[in-house]
Amino acid sequence: MAGRRSPLVSRRSQEIPLRLELRGITKRFGDLVANDHIDITVEPGEVHALLGENGAGKSTLMNQLYGLLQPDEGEILVDGEKKVFRSPRDAIAAGIGMVHQHFMLVPVFTVAENIALGAEEVRGGPLGWLDRRRSRRDVLETSRKYGLPVDPDALVENLPVGAQQRVEIVKALTRDVDLLILDEPTAVLTPQETDELLAVMRSLAETGKSIVFITHKLREVKAIADRITVIRRGRTVGTASPDTSTDELAALMVGRDVNLEVTKTPADPGREVLKVSGLIVDDDRGIRAVDRVDLVVRSGEVLGIAGVQGNGQTELVEAIMGLREVRAGAVELEDQNLAGRTTRQVLRAGVGYVPEDRSLDGVVKDFTVAENLVLDLYDRAPFGNGWKLNPKAIDESARERVTQFDIRTSSPQSAVGTLSGGNQQKVVVAREMSRPLKLLVASQPTRGVDVGSIEFIHNQIIHERDVGTAVLVVSSELDEVVGLADRIAVMYRGRILAVVSPDTPREEIGLLMAGVTGAGNEEEDSE
């Protein structure tokens, strides 16, 4: 790995591992503080795991380290020297490489071409021709040196996912990086590929490379990390060694200091309202996301689905709502089959839906508050007759809802996009609860919502339960699930691992969320 290789390499006394320090990194997106004064030190040659739930701010932090985002506050020190990374080019020059969760490869290029991309070997000056032979040789050399088998002539689109990831790693290594960031590298891998990757990480660390390993999987962290930093809600909540028990790590990751108490009376469950049986659903890539799920939600109870995001909750909810194709199984609403129905039919059968992505699916930001409040019923009396709208009825109803649901807006005619996140969410909640409901499905009902609105929305959900509606709440915030639910189903890799009472110790639920069933038995699902 001589410095002759890449024109980007400027830093460099070779083979001396790099020490990285992040001090007080803060990044805000509007009102949201994604990173709040985060301090992390990565010692040379260590595998440093960054543990945290999705949305905790891990990727944001690493994107700042890799020059994709600029921190609002704080500094990055490489070997004690302050650095400012305006682009990945700067980061690479300082010896930092990154393998993204979603690969940055050109599918129709060969492996060698992909690896050369951005640092092409050129002969004959700036307008010269590509030196493909040298690119190939570099790939083979790196591949052999680190024991990462890749075929330089294969087309990337023909490679399995695990091999594509190796290409990404080799690509970073040919840039002579000394610190490698791996962003959720195992998310797309099979268990076998995961084990191979862990072995590669270990051997890389032995050759003196530092590795920052972003993940939310406890098993992998314990297997590989030298040190663990846990991030929750944009803050570092602790540093741990791999000897720390899984329970403790789970507790750190899921958190128990944020205690949003929901006051409610014991549930009075009645008849079965929603019955899901043997449900199989695929995600956008055609990969099984929901795998033979059985669920029952009764009237007058809240069933909470806990789980780290990305374990099939989104797909489960979309399948119930008719937004995603059901591969197999049944979704029944009081003996009425919902599978294969359109979203409108599902909604009109008496289902209310608070979607997880408010700004994409929940509201039309250019529309007024009044218009958003009738987004589902605009063609029904009294708001319209199928042909024309009744602006008077729409406006009157909007005024009522605005008062009833405490929506803070200057007028029902203001565009929803001008409201705060919490008030936008109240618009969604108000709309969905204004129909007679048999079932309410609320996905991440308080994501990106201020504390005051959280309380209000929680109370509305409990109120809906108390009038006899069956409620299904999906949240990646364990506190929220525990606070709202009368029963908790823990979802992991598309399956319901267990249905437990909300009184179950939090650590136990945390372990289930990490895929660990039974005492200390770390189950690895091999599908």
Add this chain to the structure above:
Amino acid sequence: MTTEAPEKKEEERGKEESFFGLFLHNLWSANTVVVTILSIFLALLIGAVLIVISDSEVLATFSYFTARPSDALTASWDLISQAYADLFKGAIFDPAAVQAWFDGSGDWKTALNPLSETLTYAAPLVFTGLSVAIAFRGGLFNIGGQGQAVIGCVTAGVAGFAIGLPAGLHLLVALSAGLIGGALWGFLPGLLKARTGAHEVITTIMLNYTATLFLGWLILQNGVQDPDRTDAVSKTIESSAALPSLPQPLRVHLGIVLAVLVTAGVAWLVNRSSFGFELRAVGVNPPAARTAGMSVGRTYIWLMVVAGGLAGLGGAVQVLGTADRLTGQVAGNIGFDGLLVALLGRNRPWGTLFAAILYGGLRAGGNLMQVDVGVSLELVTVLQALIVIFIAAPALVKAIFQLRDARTARLGASMAKGW
């Protein structure tokens, strides 16, 4: 900004020009109306330069500009002012002709002729402009206005000469034929978009070619071609199917009245109907529309049917009002001009109506300008293009006039942002 509280009078006096200042501020705030007007102004300014450059005599005076600059300046000013005066006279009214009408030496027809010409050119553009505008509000780029208008010409034209019906009824049938023909031509890309995701820009462009070539083939067929002619001209449309017009030589016909009615209809459809609610929701946020239970695909299909129908109606108005038979060029460029008209009208129905009238005026005035001072009619096309360029690049206009961004810009107020 006009009412001032009495107790504040004292303070107001301190800032003497407060009203004027406020007025200036509002003017200088880059709202869309101001940008549109300034775009037209800029286009006329550049057009003036082009007028001078394209006239060899005036250009010659610039060769001794340093010796006698007044020659060049006077000649330029004369030419430009005369050209733009002709543009005005040809598009709106000629003071001399109006004077003649009042003192009895001329007649009202001559006085009204410029307006008549403007509205004649504008009428079909209103329809094709509305077609593009309504599709855009629903998030679709209907580049197929031309093809839909051509098919509208064909179906309306054929209905106009192939069947015999009493006056009035015949006209209704012919107009409906144009509407349905265009709607079918819009339905195809709508269906393809909804079912297969085929991009409407590609499919509508291809259908434009198909429609034009179909027209070229059709007018040479037996039963369609005029038996007394050997060239590509169809039979003449029965007078019972023609849109009634004012007496000769005025050409303005009922089409412009229809255009105003249809504009009102489209405005109602977009803002007050359930379908309009759907199409606006789908236009700005398809996932939210889908989540709320709307069928995005179905909305796309109906939207293209409506857009196609409007453009088809534009074709019908062209062939039943202005032309009296089908030729290869009967639809002219009305479909493509509709794109520009919609852009100029900011995709709002009434804005589109006014933009179409402006375009019609430029065209009508351009005719006189060409005849009178010999400025090529192409200059009008250049002016139209320049207006569109400036409107499409509001940042450029704002930079030139140092405009501030409007304070109360409503979210997504500029529907032109996607262009």
